[in-house]
Amino acid sequence: MEENNNTEIKKRKRMINKPLRLQCAVKNYNWGIVGNKSHVSRLFCLNSGTHINPNEPYAEFWIGTHESGASFLDHGGLSLKEWISKNPDVLGDRVLNKWGGDLPFLFKVLSVEKALSIQAHPDKELARTLHKSQPSLYSDENHKPEMALALTEFEALCGFISLKELRNVLCTVPEIVDLVGGADAEQCFPVSEFGRSQEVKAIVESIFSQILLSSRDEICEIVSRLKWRLNLEKKKRQLTDKEMLVLRLEGQYPDDAGVLATFLLNYVKLNRGEALCIGANEPHAYIRGECIECMATSDNVVRAGLTSKHRDIDAAEGFPQILKGISLNPHTTRYLPPFEEFEVDFCIIPQAASVVFPSVAGPSLFLFISRNGTLSAGFSKEQIVEEGEVLFVPAYMEFTITSQSKELHLYRAGVNSSFFQAF
Structure with missing residues (x-):
């Protein structure tokens, strides 16, 4: 029995000290792009090995711990949230003390063919009230600031004129x-x-x-x-x-x-690589296009129009903020919203070039969106990383990614750097 326990402990330590491959969820909302013409359908197919239904809309690809679309350890049958709860050190002390044993951010890819409802995401105080009074409609007590980073030309309504x-x-x-x-x-x-x-x-x-x-x-x-x-x-x-x-x-x-x-909302057109920040209680609607989306871990939506679902119009105010990102190195652009829960890096690595991702005090999620490469860290065997793969990277892990193709494209979501600088 003791020998089995020691074997399990050693196995867990090896998992803690390397990136983990994840299998992620898809959402087939009716506003999504139908068939295999979208980033969401392609990434989900590559990530899960599932065939695409040519007649079904593919709207959102979810990466994270939220129970509405949880990610799972590849071949493990264990959800990422369950694994983190058993290995809370992977979050780093500061993240663990601030947000408990969970990721404070949720990472998504969206493919939008038909406009989403005009909506707002409640602040923390309103979220607690709505969850308490209508738990079937508002599934958690968290606020939901978010950022949409355009993968293609992207249209949205955001904030009052x-x-x-x-x-x-x-x-x-x-x-x-x-x-x-x-x-x-x-x-x-x-x-x-x-x-x-x-x-x-x-x-x-x-x-x-x-x-x-x-x-x-x-x-x-x-x-x-x-x-x-x-x-x-x-x-x-x-x-x-x-x-x-x-x-x-x-x-x-x-x-x-x-x-x-x-007519009363700002009509925003984003070019690829531009990001739209959306604060709590800010009315908005995504109209058309594809984007990377990152937000605080919540699924609360207060709807106001362009919808057949439940409506509530008491939470709506604010104006849009557009980010173009800041260059970290010749291959990496960082998007820093005014929210401490998250930031997003976009990385384009030319063939045979490498990018070092330094050790940070919090966890990260990586999405490889095109081509392939290798990943090397503090473990002996180099890992191949390919299009559609998603990795969870624990806190305090430095590693290097090298492109083996013409251009390797990846996105990283992590806790906002400003949160750690405050210490």
Whole structure:
């Protein structure tokens, strides 16, 4: 018996001292890209060895410990969360003391063909309240700030428009004025451009809420009028980007209040390699494209429009922040959001070149998104790493990745460096 225990301890120590391969989950939400044309379907197929259903949408590839889409140790049958709970030292003391025996971040790949619902993720206080009052809808007590890093051209709505833009909307979209009432619409005009941000935000939120609280009959009538007017006007002039987007969303979600609410949100177009930061309580919707997404470990969503699911409009405020990343070395760009739970590195390694990933005081998740290479660390045998593979790397482990192909592309998610610098 003692000999068996010693063997198990030695096996566990070997696992703790090297990266672990993970098998990850996929989500087939109806807004995903159908078949094998997306990053999500391709990565899931390579990661799991599962064939792709050509008629099924592939929306999200989940990497992490959240129970809604847990990752498992390759061939082990043990979830990553269960393994970490048995080996908490892999998180590092600072992460363990701050967040307990779990990863503080969740890593995803998204492939978006149809717009997601207008939504916000609650802050910690609201998340606790919602989880306590409606646990079936809000599955945990955590907040969910997030960052979307574009893999392709990526479209999103994020944050309320400025006062100047709101005035323009009320002058050019008569359907909104008709819906909320002239007196309410005109309340923004006396406000100074240099007025208090809280005052401006309150006005936008008020109009936004009135749209979303309108009856379905009212919305059906107003959206029908809006659609008729825009289709008539596009024969005479070039519609604005926002107007064309509204017509596209109406085709996806007919007679939805979110179609009108779109006018009150910033329309953001990201180029590949640009990232969008989304704080707690900030209204947003992903429209189309593919991205890497990283967030605090939570699955709480407060929906407001462009959806057939449960809605709640009490949590929505803020403006978008776009990151272009900072260069760490000739091959690595780091994206540092203003959230202590996570950061993301993007690495392009040319053939035969190497990148050293230094020891850090917290855990990391690595996703190899194209080509292959080798990984060497404090263990004797070099490991091959290939497209679609996902690795969990414990704290305090330095290792080197060398590309064996034309260009090896990988993403790393870890705890934000600023968290460790605070000590």
